[in-house]
Amino acid sequence: MNQVVVDIADLAVSNDADANLVTFSLGSCIGVTIWDPQAHVGGLLHFMLPEASLSPEKAKASPAMFCDTGVPLLFKSAYQLGAAKERLVVRVAGGAQLLDEKGIFNIGKRNYLALRKIFWKNNVLIASEDVGGNVSRTLKLNVSSGEVMLKTREGEVAL
Amino acid sequence: MTAATVDRIVQKISALPRLPMTSMRLMQLLSNPDSSVRDVVEVIRFDPVVTAELLKICNSASIGLMRKIESVTDAARLLGTNRIFQLVMAAHTRTMLGSSQDGYGIPAGALWKHSVAVALAVERLARSLAREQVGQAFTAGLLHDIGKIILNTSVGADYAKIAELVKQGGVSFCEAEKSILGFTHAEIGARVGERWELPEAIVRAIRYHHEPEFCEPHDAIVDLTHIADIVCLQIGVGGGDDAMYYRIDGAAMERQGLKLSTLETVGAEVIVELKSIEKAFH
Ligand SMILES: [Fe+2]
Ligand SMILES: [Fe+2]
Numbered sequence: 001m002n003q004v005v006v007d008i009a010d011l012a013v014s015n016d017a018d019a020n021l022v023t024f025s026l027g028s029c030i031g032v033t034i035w036d037p038q039a040h041v042g043g044l045l046h047f048m049l050p051e052a053s054l055s056p057e058k059a060k061a062s063p064a065m066f067c068d069t070g071v072p073l074l075f076k077s078a079y080q081l082g083a084a085k086e087r088l089v090v091r092v093a094g095g096a097q098l099l100d101e102k103g104i105f106n107i108g109k110r111n112y113l114a115l116r117k118i119f120w121k122n123n124v125l126i127a128s129e130d131v132g133g134n135v136s137r138t139l140k141l142n143v144s145s146g147e148v149m150l151k152t153r154e155g156e157v158a159l
Numbered sequence: 160m161t162a163a164t165v166d167r168i169v170q171k172i173s174a175l176p177r178l179p180m181t182s183m184r185l186m187q188l189l190s191n192p193d194s195s196v197r198d199v200v201e202v203i204r205f206d207p208v209v210t211a212e213l214l215k216i217c218n219s220a221s222i223g224l225m226r227k228i229e230s231v232t233d234a235a236r237l238l239g240t241n242r243i244f245q246l247v248m249a250a251h252t253r254t255m256l257g258s259s260q261d262g263y264g265i266p267a268g269a270l271w272k273h274s275v276a277v278a279l280a281v282e283r284l285a286r287s288l289a290r291e292q293v294g295q296a297f298t299a300g301l302l303h304d305i306g307k308i309i310l311n312t313s314v315g316a317d318y319a320k321i322a323e324l325v326k327q328g329g330v331s332f333c334e335a336e337k338s339i340l341g342f343t344h345a346e347i348g349a350r351v352g353e354r355w356e357l358p359e360a361i362v363r364a365i366r367y368h369h370e371p372e373f374c375e376p377h378d379a380i381v382d383l384t385h386i387a388d389i390v391c392l393q394i395g396v397g398g399g400d401d402a403m404y405y406r407i408d409g410a411a412m413e414r415q416g417l418k419l420s421t422l423e424t425v426g427a428e429v430i431v432e433l434k435s436i437e438k439a440f441h
């Protein structure tokens with residue numbers, strides 16, 4: 001197996017049947033996996049903040065840092081490998097939060113809302129998701145089978 | 160917690176190797192406004208291992224200098240003494256903070272990464288607020304979780320109990336450490352700092368980094384270390400299974416007059432900087 005690690009504010013796409021795309025310790029960040037069962041193309045994005053308007057200059061240098069620049073780039077990169085939008089299976093994990101009774105600093109929720117908004121505008125459906133809570137998550141996509149595994153301290157389950 | 164466990168923890172603290180002399184002397188120099196670039200260069204030049212390592216890091220492509228650096232004087236001129244101090248400190252803590260902390264579910268390398276990220280974030284915050292103690296800010300951030308390497312085994316042994324407490328809700332990981340083990344990693348870290356004879360401001364930041372409200376009087380470096388930690392935990396930089404179970408102190412943010420957008424910008428900047436530092440160390 002060929003493991004491709006996707007760092008924070010980064011993304012990867014692949015059509016290598018031997019590849020696993022994996023990203024570790026998603027806190028308030030969100031991991032998005034896409035997979036085309038026909039073209040056997042998979043992609044994984046680990047974005048960190050909702051909107052590129054926070055820092056257009058950073059968004060230019062690392063578009064995967066933000067939801068509204070990262071998501072389009074993820075999809076486009078997969079299309080380049082032959083994926084088609086209508087076949088893509090989309091799964092989502094992350095958006096956790098710290099203990100924050102007053103809701104002062106909830107990036108996780110804002111990340112998730114930004115993602116829902118962009119998917120809604122573009123008619124993209126989420127096949128499955130595991131978001132929110134106080135959990136740190138690891139997300140792994142098997143490019144050949146499309147299987148997505150979600151790992152926490154509690155164990156590993158299919159998403 | 161039994162007396163034997165307390166003994167074991169005390170013993171672990173005394174067995175922990177101290178920070179190398181070069182780091183300690185640089186720390187003193189940088190907190191003294193009268194010291195010169197030459198003083199800093201002399202301290203480093205005196206230590207061949209650090210010199211070699213520093214030159215290697217400075218010449219890595221990711222630091223982005225256009226020409227080859229051949230001496231400590233060159234490095235100091237091009238990067239500034241403050242940056243050099245940071246690179247030396249990061250190098251000196253890499254082995255200690257870089258080992259895996261299984262009790263916390265922290266893989267190898269991750270605690271060092273978290274510590275460097277928090278250090279960069281505290282420094283940026285201190286700079287943006289024009290706080291004077293910028294040099295101490297970095298060190299406070301770098302060492303804030305040093306107590307984890309002492310408590311790791313104890314946390315691992317009692318993880319089930321700690322996890323149950325935090326999952327019932329309303330209890331932070333730190334509070335659970337206190338109630339199950341009798342100490343928090345912050346308190347233990349402060350003891351390490353005392354033993355190392357670190358400046359008081361840094362010991363204070365380590366001790367109160369999860370509970371800045373208990374620091375009397377309130378202190379800017381303590382508040383900023385707390386906030387920087389929260390930013391990095393939130394983003395998920397190098398945290399373990401405990402990462403999301405810490406409490407945000409909104410009062411600390413208010414005291415320092417920090418807006419959310421500033422914190423998010425700092426988070427974004429730190430991620431970019433961290434990636435370049437990580438590459439330089441590879
Ligand atoms: Fe901590
Ligand atoms: Fe921390």
